[in-house]
Amino acid sequence: MTKTSLLRIFLPMLFAFGAWAQRVQNMDIYFLGGPSFTRAQTIGGTNVTVYGSTGFSYTVGYGYQIMRKSAVSLWVELLPAVLAAPAAETATIPGSISLTSTMFVPSVRVMAPLQSRISVFGALGGGYGSFSNPTLTSDNPPDLKTRDVGHGVIGIGGGVDVRLSRFFSIRVDVRDYVTGRNLGGVPGRNHILPMMGFAVHF
Secondary structure: OOHHHHHHHHHHHHHHHHHHHHHHOOEEEEEEEEEEOOOOEEOOOOOOEEEEEEEEEEEEEEEEEEEEEOOEEEEEEEEEEEEEEEEEEEEOOOEOOOOOEEEEOOEEEEEEEOOOOEEEEEEEEEEEEEEEEEEEOOOOOOOEEEEEEEEEEEEEEEEEEEEOOOOEEEEEEEEEEEOOOOEOOEOOOEEEEEEEEEEEEO
């Protein structure tokens, strides 16, 4: 039997197996990472400018399928922890600062297959975040310091999930975490985090 004949036999079997795996499994755990962006910003009421550069972000979460209608499935993402940590924080005056953001944003995810191994999804959720923000001490002259600010967060986004096997997939996920202005080193309200990693299905 030729290699071409073998491929004709086994490739359809692999794709059929991937479809079966997606049909019967209703839980996943995902591990994703990517860049975290920031821009220069001025501390309100002062002429002090804080600078940062691109750092890293990652998220770990657990998903559970609660409903399936035909090929479309509805999931809840429980306890998704998101950390964003821009790098090289500096300022125009002395002091120690951090621009880290930590968010917990449970979400609803809708997934639809494009074919047996590739699915697209959209997600929407809400939660809470703790954001490290620069501020000034009361000393004269003042130094820079970090204070933690808590704020509500809305997360919206989507991505692609590509099955490698019954238990593993590669996942690309882009989320926009909308929160208060000028938090965690991000001017404005939108913390956009593109990530890529893998998911474990069971």
